[in-house]
Amino acid sequence: MSPHAQEEDPTNAYQSLSETTEHDDPRWAFGSGFEDVQAEIEAPVPDGVDAADLAEYCLMLGDDALVCSHRISEWVSNAPELEEEVALANTALDLLGQARVLLSRAAQVEGAGRDEDALAYLRGEAEFRNVGLAELGDDLDFGVAVARLLVFSTWRLALLSRLRDSRDPVVAAVAAKGVKELTYHRDWAARWALRLGDGTDESHRRMQAGLETVWPHVDELFRTSDVERRLVDAGVATDPAATRDEVDAVLDQVFAAATLTRPTLPGRGPLGGRAGRQGAHTEALGHVLDRLQSLARAHPGASW
Amino acid sequence: MSSEPTNKRTWPLYEVFVRGKRGLNHVHVGSLHAADDEMALHNARDVYTRRNEGVSIWVVRADLITASSPDEKDPFFAPSADKVYRHPTFYAIPDEVPHL
Amino acid sequence: MAEETEALEAQFDATVAADRRIEPRDWMPEGYRRTLIRQIAQHAHSEIIGMQPEGNWILRAPSLRRKAILLAKVQDEAGHGMYLYAAAETLGVDREDLTERLIDSRQKYSSIFNYPALSYADIGVIGWLVDGAAICNQVPLCRCSYGPYARAMIRICKEESFHQRQGYELLLAMVNGTDAQREMVQESVNRWWWPSLMMFGPPDGDSPNTQQSMAWGIKRHTNDELRQRFVDMSVPQAAALGITLPDPDLRWNAERGAHDHGEPDWAEFKAVISGSGPAHAQRIAHRRRAHENGAWVREAAQAYADKQAARVAGKGAAA
Numbered sequence A: 001m002s003p004h005a006q007e008e009d010p011t012n013a014y015q016s017l018s019e020t021t022e023h024d025d026p027r028w029a030f031g032s033g034f035e036d037v038q039a040e041i042e043a044p045v046p047d048g049v050d051a052a053d054l055a056e057y058c059l060m061l062g063d064d065a066l067v068c069s070h071r072i073s074e075w076v077s078n079a080p081e082l083e084e085e086v087a088l089a090n091t092a093l094d095l096l097g098q099a100r101v102l103l104s105r106a107a108q109v110e111g112a113g114r115d116e117d118a119l120a121y122l123r124g125e126a127e128f129r130n131v132g133l134a135e136l137g138d139d140l141d142f143g144v145a146v147a148r149l150l151v152f153s154t155w156r157l158a159l160l161s162r163l164r165d166s167r168d169p170v171v172a173a174v175a176a177k178g179v180k181e182l183t184y185h186r187d188w189a190a191r192w193a194l195r196l197g198d199g200t201d202e203s204h205r206r207m208q209a210g211l212e213t214v215w216p217h218v219d220e221l222f223r224t225s226d227v228e229r230r231l232v233d234a235g236v237a238t239d240p241a242a243t244r245d246e247v248d249a250v251l252d253q254v255f256a257a258a259t260l261t262r263p264t265l266p267g268r269g270p271l272g273g274r275a276g277r278q279g280a281h282t283e284a285l286g287h288v289l290d291r292l293q294s295l296a297r298a299h300p301g302a303s304w
Numbered sequence B: 001m002s003s004e005p006t007n008k009r010t011w012p013l014y015e016v017f018v019r020g021k022r023g024l025n026h027v028h029v030g031s032l033h034a035a036d037d038e039m040a041l042h043n044a045r046d047v048y049t050r051r052n053e054g055v056s057i058w059v060v061r062a063d064l065i066t067a068s069s070p071d072e073k074d075p076f077f078a079p080s081a082d083k084v085y086r087h088p089t090f091y092a093i094p095d096e097v098p099h100l
Numbered sequence C: 001m002a003e004e005t006e007a008l009e010a011q012f013d014a015t016v017a018a019d020r021r022i023e024p025r026d027w028m029p030e031g032y033r034r035t036l037i038r039q040i041a042q043h044a045h046s047e048i049i050g051m052q053p054e055g056n057w058i059l060r061a062p063s064l065r066r067k068a069i070l071l072a073k074v075q076d077e078a079g080h081g082m083y084l085y086a087a088a089e090t091l092g093v094d095r096e097d098l099t100e101r102l103i104d105s106r107q108k109y110s111s112i113f114n115y116p117a118l119s120y121a122d123i124g125v126i127g128w129l130v131d132g133a134a135i136c137n138q139v140p141l142c143r144c145s146y147g148p149y150a151r152a153m154i155r156i157c158k159e160e161s162f163h164q165r166q167g168y169e170l171l172l173a174m175v176n177g178t179d180a181q182r183e184m185v186q187e188s189v190n191r192w193w194w195p196s197l198m199m200f201g202p203p204d205g206d207s208p209n210t211q212q213s214m215a216w217g218i219k220r221h222t223n224d225e226l227r228q229r230f231v232d233m234s235v236p237q238a239a240a241l242g243i244t245l246p247d248p249d250l251r252w253n254a255e256r257g258a259h260d261h262g263e264p265d266w267a268e269f270k271a272v273i274s275g276s277g278p279a280h281a282q283r284i285a286h287r288r289r290a291h292e293n294g295a296w297v298r299e300a301a302q303a304y305a306d307k308q309a310a311r312v313a314g315k316g317a318a319a
Helices: A005-015 A035-040 A051-073 A082-110 A116-121 A142-163 A169-197 A201-217 A226-233 A240-257 A284-298 B037-049 C002-017 C030-049 C051-058 C064-089 C095-103 C120-143 C147-175 C179-198 C210-215 C223-241 C266-276 C280-293 C295-318
Strands: B013-019 B027-033 B056-061 C251-253 C258-260
Touching: A035 A169, A051 A082, A051 A116, A051 A142, A051 A169, A051 A226, A051 A284, A051 C064, A082 A116, A082 A169, A082 B027, A082 B037, A082 C064, A116 A284, A116 C064, A142 A169, A142 A201, A142 A240, A169 A201, A169 A240, A169 B037, A169 C295, A201 C295, B013 B037, B027 B037, B027 C064, B037 B056, C030 C051, C030 C064, C030 C095, C030 C210, C030 C280, C051 C064, C051 C120, C051 C280, C064 C095, C064 C120, C064 C147, C095 C280, C120 C147, C120 C179, C120 C223, C147 C179, C147 C223, C179 C223, C179 C266, C223 C258, C266 C280, C280 C295
Parallel strands: none
Antiparallel strands: B013 B027, B013 B056, C251 C258
16 A cells, blocks of 8 residues: 555654654643733732732642642542543643642742742642642542532632732732632532432442541631731732631532531641641641652752 | 443433534534533533633534434435535544644 | 345445545444454553553652643543544444453553553653654554544544653653663663554564455554654654664664664563553553442432433423
8 A cells, every 4th residue: 555645744743853842832831821820920029018928828829729639630540430530630730730820929929049849849748838628638539539629629719719809910810710710620529519419329428428528627728827817908818717608608509409418527626726828737748748749859950 | 233232321422512613513523421411511621622711512412313324325326426424423623634 | 135235345345445434324344343343442442541651650740840741641541532432432332341341351452551650751751652653553543444433533643742742852851851860761761662663563474454454444554564664753763862772673774765673572562462561460450440439420420310300300290
């Protein structure tokens, strides 16, 4: 069979590889639509805002996204159906994209020569600022995964929808894009909560158990840290305590439709007055960071 | 064309149609499995549009589609040389030629 | 009846000979259908099993940009598996059944995914060599005689080109990095080169089905033709990276206008496709575990959909 000219052409991609070393498809780098945000990362700190506070706040929002994205990524090649592989990976990618911009902003505002990777890979547990819910493991139990994402996305959506007005242009931009993403995540999680809650006896039991696993981490979401309090006054942050009613209302609506019961377990108390926002974590975070950071730390000075 | 007997229930097959932009028809882009219409729509956005906003999607259960079958006529009726089969399966979007 | 079949067969042959596409509801020879189901299913399985070696590194990716790229790539592979299972389903099989055949080892997947991904250089090399070989195999399939398969492949090939580029780009970054990184790349290429050559299948003399598949327009080139093309394209790429391909017999043959190369260890190839590949048991066990762990979820969604449908029907009846 004589080779067709049309068939030869497509392999040009292969031949032209060395010419495209700068290839950096934005879909992969930041998720689509983050190009504009990238330009704003270098924007000056808004007047009257403490740079250290702003950096810390970006770490809080960024670490929540990074660590939760890590947990969702654990599902890759383990999802209950192929369609859900795609949905879960999309969610993990969205959160990773948010984390990258926020960590880049934190590094920029900090002004100590670090970048997103230095912050993600070279900080220790106590320097992470995420809430406990983000680091909660699920042992590949879909009921726990759905419960965690339901609560996390409902809460984060409430935060981000308020942060669209933030005086920090990067926080505002991440929020504007993130609201669309989180709406999608919450929709996905809520629909799965319905299917599991009102599906079979087993799925009902497991979805309820998932909620019970997640519940002790809910109170922490609504505790306002000192940094947040100061930044609320400066017009940069939003007060998480003020989102509680909205989050409760959404969750109650889902629980009712899904025949689930709102858990009554007590919240996990702080450690000497400190919790995730102050760097006091559960034992799980160390294991997350062990995996996340191992390769980067094994090759100091390497570029990838 | 009969499927092999199976005692397991697979989620039903859906066909996905996407309107890439205003002014164009919905075009068949592929299939997926979903337990219900809403899941199908959600997954279609994830898989076939990467959540591109402003894109309109139709999903329809494959078993609800009525299709003509060319081979019911052929070969008793002379096939026309430029016959276009319209079975809604992976109907290519015209500009999706691989420029690799 | 025989006459009718003959007429149908003649029409089928004419369609294939004219390089037009066969569509799902057309008459087709049983052998054609069987061959396609086997090939498309094997291809779909390869995409899904192929998520594992790369998935093994997502959580440990050494930069956030690399993590995002790898996540997106592995996600694409799930999508490709879906497209291909859907193409197979137009031939009258269902995905659940094909998945069962995979995890019962009644159907195969590409031999390459029976090798482990042991370093991050493997992520680059899988993109460069494995996806590169896959592209060589797949580009001709965009013109396969079976319409749904050809259309799935067009979509897949378009996305695969990104995969290969990211792999090569990672390797370039690594060979321009530290000594340890350069060593990782060479070590990885040493492990993956021969298995990549095996991806094109056994030598032509030992590939009994090739002629029939070519006559049917399912296959467009022989295994050895594609392998040769892959070798010729890889040599300058390896040179640009400054790494050595582990084949002492590899040299340019000006007379042929192609590279002479050594033979892969075909005994190893046969052993690997018979199930003794270093990662085979792990891959199958992983896929089985995911499928079985998901059963209660799939059942729940179906039960919920049934309840909802009944509720809607009940409302309709009441109204």
